[in-house]
Amino acid sequence: MKINILAIESSCDETSASMISDGKILNNIVATQSVHEKYGGVVPELASRAHQQHLIPVVHEAIQSSGISKKGLSAVAFTKGPGLMGSLMVGVSFAKSFAFALGLPIIEVNHMQAHILAHFIDDPKPVFPFICLTVSGGHTQLVLVKDFLDMEIIGETSDDAVGEAFDKTAKLLGLPYPGGPLIDKYATQGNSKAFVFPVSDMPGLDFSFSGIKTAVLYFLRDSLKENPGFIEQNLADICASVQFTLISMLMQKLKKAAKDYNIKEIAIAGGVSANSGLRNELMATANKLGWNIYIPKMEYCTDNAAMIAIAAHYKYLKGEFCGLDVVPEARLKF
Ligand code: KG4
Numbered sequence: 001m002k003i004n005i006l007a008i009e010s011s012c013d014e015t016s017a018s019m020i021s022d023g024k025i026l027n028n029i030v031a032t033q034s035v036h037e038k039y040g041g042v043v044p045e046l047a048s049r050a051h052q053q054h055l056i057p058v059v060h061e062a063i064q065s066s067g068i069s070k071k072g073l074s075a076v077a078f079t080k081g082p083g084l085m086g087s088l089m090v091g092v093s094f095a096k097s098f099a100f101a102l103g104l105p106i107i108e109v110n111h112m113q114a115h116i117l118a119h120f121i122d123d124p125k126p127v128f129p130f131i132c133l134t135v136s137g138g139h140t141q142l143v144l145v146k147d148f149l150d151m152e153i154i155g156e157t158s159d160d161a162v163g164e165a166f167d168k169t170a171k172l173l174g175l176p177y178p179g180g181p182l183i184d185k186y187a188t189q190g191n192s193k194a195f196v197f198p199v200s201d202m203p204g205l206d207f208s209f210s211g212i213k214t215a216v217l218y219f220l221r222d223s224l225k226e227n228p229g230f231i232e233q234n235l236a237d238i239c240a241s242v243q244f245t246l247i248s249m250l251m252q253k254l255k256k257a258a259k260d261y262n263i264k265e266i267a268i269a270g271g272v273s274a275n276s277g278l279r280n281e282l283m284a285t286a287n288k289l290g291w292n293i294y295i296p297k298m299e300y301c302t303d304n305a306a307m308i309a310i311a312a313h314y315k316y317l318k319g320e321f322c323g324l325d326v327v328p329e330a331r332l333k334f
Pocket residue numbers: 012135136137138139162163164166167178179180181182184270271272273274275276301302303
């Protein structure tokens with residue numbers, strides 16, 4: 001019989017379900033929560049309520065469109081963490097009760113590991129060991145990936161995540177949440193050298209992104225004092241310059257990691273890996289340094305259940321199930 005797994009993702013503000021059969025993703029249903037836009041960021045209480053509304057229809061659609069009946073399921077997988085506690089609780093509680101009712105085993109998945117394992121959904125797949133730069137709204141990590149379930153964090157941010165830096169800058173510019181994709185869009189029309197922002201200097205392979213947020217804040221305050229129309233007149237240049245600075249910080253540490261570990265298999269993962277500037281810079285560096293690079297499809301960059309499903313598939317093969325006493329962990333580590 002085939003290994004058929006239903007996977008659920010509910011760590012932040014996307015409610016998602018996916019069906020996987022023998023390691024092949026059959027679908028990836030995502031309901032995005034628009035309720036947060038007017039607040040300029042994810043409101044945890046509203047996120048968990050929206051998950052409660054979206055989860056059953058999303059799971060129903062994933063199962064229905066897969067052509068596999070509930071009786072044909074082998075296991076149910078879910079995101080255990082890291083993420084927002086209230087959001088995680090909705091997915092974990094649903095997965096446990098659904099699996100219990102059907103007498104199925106359950107598989108817990110680490111959201112950050114799943115972002116990396118999204119590279120094993122389609123070809124070409126990275127070869128172990130590889131380095132993955134995981135960049136999202138909550139995390140910025142350099143990970144040494146030795147095997148499917150054997151990963152080591154070799155560098156990470158000491159304060160804000162890079163996605164947060166994108167979103168907070170966007171907010172200062174008066175752009176709606178999430179601002180990352182909008183900065184990316186405006187940056188394509190701007191001059192990345194128009195304004196200079198400080199590049200943080202952290203030891204080893206660690207990052208720091210809180211300084212740039214403050215630098216942008218003061219820069220805008222001073223510029224607006226002289227010219228109230230400064231943002232409207234320079235939006236593309238500001239976006240391009242901030243994006244250039246953030247990408248430089250990421251690339252500097254990524255190059256150092258590749259050199260330190262003598263690895264040329266390089267992957268990126270997480271929401272910010274959708275950024276076109278980062279993708280272009282990565283391709284240019286790969287050409288120069290002879291790296292093999294792996295960039296996931298757009299739909300597998302931002303939060304989705306297909307990545308939970310592929311991670312669960314490898315855990316299933318190793319017999320890594322958990323008990324019904326499992327609870328979500330907002331700060332789950334590897
Ligand atoms: O991985 P993800 O979907 O959710 C988390 O687990 O955090 O990442 C969301 C983050 C947000 O900060 C969003 O602004 C950022 O990814 N993002 C982008 C782009 N698309 C999404 N940042 C820059 N450029 C983009 N094109």
